[in-house]
Amino acid sequence: MTKVPVQFVLNGEEKAEFVESGATLLRALREKIGDTSVKAGCQQGTCGSCAVVVDGELRLSCLTLAERCGGCSIETTGGLAHGEVLHPLQRAFNEGFATQCGFCTPGMIMAAKALLDRNPQPSREDVVEAISGNICRCTGYEPIIQAILAAARANSLSAA
Amino acid sequence: MGLALKTYPTLTAAGEALAAQATARYIGGGTLVVRDANEGDLRFDTYVSASDPELSAIAVTDGQATIGAGVTMAGIVREPALGFLAPAAKAVGGPAIRNMATVGGNLFAPTPYGDFTVALVALDASLDIEGAAVPVTDFLTGRETIYARALVRAVSFRLPAEGSFRFAKVSRIRPKGLSIVTIAAVVEERSGAITSARIAYGCMADRPIRAPAVERALIGKARTKDGIAAALAVATEGTSPPTDAIASAWYRSEVLPVHLGRLLLSP
Amino acid sequence: MELRKTYFADERKDDLKEIGQPRLRSDALGHVTGTTTFFADRNLPGLLHLKMVRSPHHHARIRSIDLSEAEKHPGVVRILTAADVPHNVYTILILIQVGPEDETVLATDKVRWKGEAVVAILADSERAAQEAAAKVKVDYEVLPAVLSIEEALAPGAPIVNEYHGQNYYRYDSGECRKVRYGDVEAGFAGADHILEQTYGSGPIEHAPTETTGCIVVPEGSGRFTCYTNTQAMFFTLDNASIILQMDGAKLHMVGGTVGGGFGGKVDVTVEPIAILGAKLTGRPVSFIYSREEEMQISSPRAAEKLVIKDGVMKDGRIVARYVKAYIDAGAYSRHSPYGAQKSAAHFPGPYTVPNVWVDSYCVYTNRTPSSAMRGFGVTIGDFALEVQMDKLARLVGMDPLEFRFVNAYRDGDMKAHRQPTEGAALIECMQEASRAARWPVAEKYLAMSSARREG
Numbered sequence: 001m002t003k004v005p006v007q008f009v010l011n012g013e014e015k016a017e018f019v020e021s022g023a024t025l026l027r028a029l030r031e032k033i034g035d036t037s038v039k040a041g042c043q044q045g046t047c048g049s050c051a052v053v054v055d056g057e058l059r060l061s062c063l064t065l066a067e068r069c070g071g072c073s074i075e076t077t078g079g080l081a082h083g084e085v086l087h088p089l090q091r092a093f094n095e096g097f098a099t100q101c102g103f104c105t106p107g108m109i110m111a112a113k114a115l116l117d118r119n120p121q122p123s124r125e126d127v128v129e130a131i132s133g134n135i136c137r138c139t140g141y142e143p144i145i146q147a148i149l150a151a152a153r154a155n156s157l158s159a160a
Numbered sequence: 161m162g163l164a165l166k167t168y169p170t171l172t173a174a175g176e177a178l179a180a181q182a183t184a185r186y187i188g189g190g191t192l193v194v195r196d197a198n199e200g201d202l203r204f205d206t207y208v209s210a211s212d213p214e215l216s217a218i219a220v221t222d223g224q225a226t227i228g229a230g231v232t233m234a235g236i237v238r239e240p241a242l243g244f245l246a247p248a249a250k251a252v253g254g255p256a257i258r259n260m261a262t263v264g265g266n267l268f269a270p271t272p273y274g275d276f277t278v279a280l281v282a283l284d285a286s287l288d289i290e291g292a293a294v295p296v297t298d299f300l301t302g303r304e305t306i307y308a309r310a311l312v313r314a315v316s317f318r319l320p321a322e323g324s325f326r327f328a329k330v331s332r333i334r335p336k337g338l339s340i341v342t343i344a345a346v347v348e349e350r351s352g353a354i355t356s357a358r359i360a361y362g363c364m365a366d367r368p369i370r371a372p373a374v375e376r377a378l379i380g381k382a383r384t385k386d387g388i389a390a391a392l393a394v395a396t397e398g399t400s401p402p403t404d405a406i407a408s409a410w411y412r413s414e415v416l417p418v419h420l421g422r423l424l425l426s427p
Numbered sequence: 428m429e430l431r432k433t434y435f436a437d438e439r440k441d442d443l444k445e446i447g448q449p450r451l452r453s454d455a456l457g458h459v460t461g462t463t464t465f466f467a468d469r470n471l472p473g474l475l476h477l478k479m480v481r482s483p484h485h486h487a488r489i490r491s492i493d494l495s496e497a498e499k500h501p502g503v504v505r506i507l508t509a510a511d512v513p514h515n516v517y518t519i520l521i522l523i524q525v526g527p528e529d530e531t532v533l534a535t536d537k538v539r540w541k542g543e544a545v546v547a548i549l550a551d552s553e554r555a556a557q558e559a560a561a562k563v564k565v566d567y568e569v570l571p572a573v574l575s576i577e578e579a580l581a582p583g584a585p586i587v588n589e590y591h592g593q594n595y596y597r598y599d600s601g602e603c604r605k606v607r608y609g610d611v612e613a614g615f616a617g618a619d620h621i622l623e624q625t626y627g628s629g630p631i632e633h634a635p636t637e638t639t640g641c642i643v644v645p646e647g648s649g650r651f652t653c654y655t656n657t658q659a660m661f662f663t664l665d666n667a668s669i670i671l672q673m674d675g676a677k678l679h680m681v682g683g684t685v686g687g688g689f690g691g692k693v694d695v696t697v698e699p700i701a702i703l704g705a706k707l708t709g710r711p712v713s714f715i716y717s718r719e720e721e722m723q724i725s726s727p728r729a730a731e732k733l734v735i736k737d738g739v740m741k742d743g744r745i746v747a748r749y750v751k752a753y754i755d756a757g758a759y760s761r762h763s764p765y766g767a768q769k770s771a772a773h774f775p776g777p778y779t780v781p782n783v784w785v786d787s788y789c790v791y792t793n794r795t796p797s798s799a800m801r802g803f804g805v806t807i808g809d810f811a812l813e814v815q816m817d818k819l820a821r822l823v824g825m826d827p828l829e830f831r832f833v834n835a836y837r838d839g840d841m842k843a844h845r846q847p848t849e850g851a852a853l854i855e856c857m858q859e860a861s862r863a864a865r866w867p868v869a870e871k872y873l874a875m876s877s878a879r880r881e882g
Contacts, residue, residue, distance in 0.1 A: 039686070
């Protein structure tokens with residue numbers, strides 16, 4: 001099995017690893033780098049549990065080859081908090097009961113972050129569209145939608 | 161054996177590598193082929209990709225659009241000159257999938273996927289396969305045989321007249337869900353009568369198809385409830401819809417005329 | 428959130444300090460930071476991957492299994508067959524004396540559902556395990572399959588599960604669980620109307636986002652640590668102990684964090700074989716269902732068929748209720764004998780009916796074994812009952828909500844199981860629902876109480 005070097009920035013930190021050529025970004029993050037905030041839910045591109053932000057774009061790490069991410073900047077939920085200070089989305093999910101089993105949460109937060117980075121004041125419809133590739137089997141989505149809208153409001157207050 | 165990725169600077173070089181190795185598969189956005197690998201498809205052990213920037217180019221000039229096969233659905237949505245196609249590109253997956261899935265890949269997406277290709281069929285698109293111009297319907301007919309390992313460089317089509325393109329994807333879950341039926345239409349009218357019509361269906365066969373009986377029945381008619389009645393009466397002609405977890409063949413046949421009627425009559 | 432304290436105000440002390448107060452979930456901080464540790468969130472050197480070779484047939488006899496090619500495949504460390512499993516035939520509920528043992532951990536002479544585990548491959552990588560699995564040659568003699576409750580109970584039907592000898596579970600009460608109360612025939616004879624309807628449901632998959640799985644680590648102490656997402660830790664521990672004929676003290680089960688369960692993770696399907704693999708190889712073993720396995724192999728909610736016959740008076744009183752319930756267990760018992768029993772215990776629903784007859788059957792078919800899912804044995808019955816209630820209301824020309832007030836059980840009413848009703852609150856729930864849904868009912872229903880009957 002050929003191992004190839006891959007170098008990228010993960011949550012602001014330089015990472016360099018040898019991965020199997022053809023290995024997914026999901027595997028590289030979880031098994032090589034140890035960022036297990038990225039979850040393997042379906043590995044078919046259906047559930048969104050593995051969603052990460054690559055160079056500002058939401059992507060599914062289960063269908064992305066690690067080798068193709070050389071030189072990219074990757075963000076995951078595991079790197080979102082600054083020490084004990086939570087990102088507004090994390091705070092809103094926590095306080096708004098937007099998690100239940102927690103398995104979809106990191107991917108859901110990444111999908112929401114990709115939205116808010118582009119569109120800081122989204123409509124409810126925008127939010128529903130932004131998380132339409134993420135499956136949550138517990139909450140029924142409503143608390144998640146409300147949490148994302150709350151995070152957007154909190155952002156606008158802190159910006160004002 | 162593990163999987164390997166081999167990247168070539170040009171599509172031609174990638175094509176040669178693909179031809180030389182039966183266990184290689186081309187990877188575009190990865191949403192089909194990596195999924196297969198993850199599901200344990202043992203028929204291939206090598207991904208072949210091309211880094212040719214031409215593959216992600218979009219050109220719209222003189223009423224003709226040419227879209228590189230590597231352009232993503234998100235890339236289509238972002239292109240102002242292709243605004244009419246945005247609903248078809250948005251019909252594919254969620255935001256993450258749209259940032260990855262390509263126009264070329266969508267051509268190969270098996271039913272119930274491949275919503276964007278339904279639009280290409282209605283647009284009567286032509287594919288650039290190794291320099292040859294192949295009508296999209298010919299490609300689809302030979303998709304699992306003569307074109308199974310074809311490398312598509314680009315798709316091109318004449319821009320439809322303003323307001324003549326219509327698209328609808330019907331699914332059980334909003335805003336995202338697998339298709340029950342997808343319909344794309346290019347319907348041109350003059351003086352209150354339909355002068356030309358191209359109608360394409362997704363999920364009404366094992367691949368996107370045209371609906372020639374509907375097209376014939378629309379010519380010369382007004383785009384009104386009465387005018388399209390004859391076309392709706394033959395809506396299912398030539399179809400052989402699948403039964404899957406989303407809908408039965410019976411259900412698809414029952415709802416097709418309803419959705420076709422709504423699409424044709426929408427303002 | 429509002430806590431309505433007007434109901435049952437005289438029945439409790441009003442000193443609630445926590446109820447009605449919002450409290451943050453204790454686990455949410457881990458979830459939102461991605462630091463909650465799910466079973467698969469660990470990397471272990473030397474980890475082996477277990478891949479199951481499964482039956483492609485609904486029902487077949489196994490003539491032979493040829494492992495010669497698979498064993499030679501690069502990366503394969505060990506292949507497990509039925510002969511490796513110390514106690515290969517088990518049933519989960521044997522722990523509470525619900526037998527017989529009727530399911531093979533790995534198939535021996537027969538497979539009884541499409542997807543049944545036959546051979547387990549342990550290899551260095553998932554890919555190697557998959558490749559070797561494709562090289563296992565199983566010679567099957569395909570047998571006629573029974574794929575519905577009706578086919579299973581038809582005379583002369585092929586026997587699905589020889590450990591039972593017939594296509595239904597035999598309880599100590601006979602071929603079904605029974606409830607007998609009053610005289611239903613007399614009830615029907617005196618009724619103004621009779622309505623008999625049949626209801627059916629298909630299997631339902633829980634589809635948790637995290638698939639079923641475990642990682643087992645052999646410890647130097649001779650113990651095995653099993654990181655699992657089971658919802659039933661002690662069922663798993665005890666059944667693994669029985670299947671592996673291993674002292675429970677040697678099995679250290681670590682769980683508690685489940686990425687969605689909904690009842691779908693109460694069976695014992697991955698842990699025993701993964702522990703066995705770790706024991707026989709001395710290496711850590713990971714056995715995680717693919718999404719396809721989760722959808723097709725993990726047990727769903729049972730399909731059910733329900734026949735409900737009611738006798739009702741013009742004034743809305745239900746005077747007799749007769750129910751025949753059939754629960755499709757699939758090929759093996761798992762939790763379904765209990766589910767069918769729950770079904771019997773649930774009828775006639777939260778209504779007071781003087782004459783009740785219930786027969787509830789646990790039926791075997793060549794389908795994926797069904798098991799627990801949120802109120803199994805009850806939920807589908809409730810669907811059928813409440814549709815039936817609407818139909819009955821229409822039949823006697825009553826408002827469907829008022830019809831339910833007429834029949835609602837209240838404290839002191841004798842239930843069909845000969846337990847007097849205590850702590851009923853259906854009347855109050857419906858009163859509140861009437862207001863919340865703006866579905867008005869007559870004043871006399873708003874004056875009712877679960878605590879006592881009027882007059």
